[in-house]
Amino acid sequence: MKINFTKKEYQLLVEMILAADWIIRGYDDVPCAATKSYDDLRKKLLSHHQEMGMEDAFVYDPDQDDYFETRVYEDRAAHLRFIDLYDERTFWSLLTNKLAARDLAAEQAQADTSGALTEEQRSLRFFERLAGYEELFAERGLEALRIAPKTAGCH
Numbered sequence: 001m002k003i004n005f006t007k008k009e010y011q012l013l014v015e016m017i018l019a020a021d022w023i024i025r026g027y028d029d030v031p032c033a034a035t036k037s038y039d040d041l042r043k044k045l046l047s048h049h050q051e052m053g054m055e056d057a058f059v060y061d062p063d064q065d066d067y068f069e070t071r072v073y074e075d076r077a078a079h080l081r082f083i084d085l086y087d088e089r090t091f092w093s094l095l096t097n098k099l100a101a102r103d104l105a106a107e108q109a110q111a112d113t114s115g116a117l118t119e120e121q122r123s124l125r126f127f128e129r130l131a132g133y134e135e136l137f138a139e140r141g142l143e144a145l146r147i148a149p150k151t152a153g154c155h
Contacts (some may be wrong), residue, residue, distance in 0.1 A: 010052040012123035017042050020067075022083050043067060092137055100129035 005013065007151070021042055025035050041059070046067040049058045057073035074080065104126050109115060136144045 007051075007053040011054060014045060014049070014054065014057075015077065018077070019079045019083055051114070079112055092134075096130055096133040096137065099133050100126050103129050 021038065024038050025032070028035060032040070043066065046058055048068070049055065054073075054116045057070060059070060061068060069077070093103075104122060107125065108122070
């Protein structure tokens with residue numbers, strides 16, 4: 001099968017591939033067998049960057065057999081805004097969910113001695129806490145977060 005792309009379509013596809021690559025391989029310190037097929041496809045796509053009007057966007061390093069974004073490209077790459085927004089939203093979502101779950105677990109531990117919460121009660125309390133943390137962090141950001149000092153018996 002052959003697919004024809006305009007230069008603009010190719011450039012958008014490259015941005016999509018790089019955004020996906022950020023999720024798939026962003027934390028790989030060394031090449032990983034599970035992500036090799038994704039990496040190979042990324043390299044195959046980027047191997048056409050010069051003929052598709054992106055000659056200043058990437059450099060190929062034969063020693064590493066890989067393509068790297070240039071500073072010129074990174075300074076104008078639209079997909080990086082989406083990655084930044086995704087990272088920001090993911091951070092706050094994970095933080096609020098984990099804090100709400102922690103609080104609910106602590107409440108559940110206390111409730112076990114005085115009577116277990118129903119599934120509906122647990123769900124309601126979780127979402128109440130979640131909403132509370134979301135509101136708090138929306139207003140104050142990380143200023144609302146304090147880390148308790150290590151105490152004896154805690155790891």
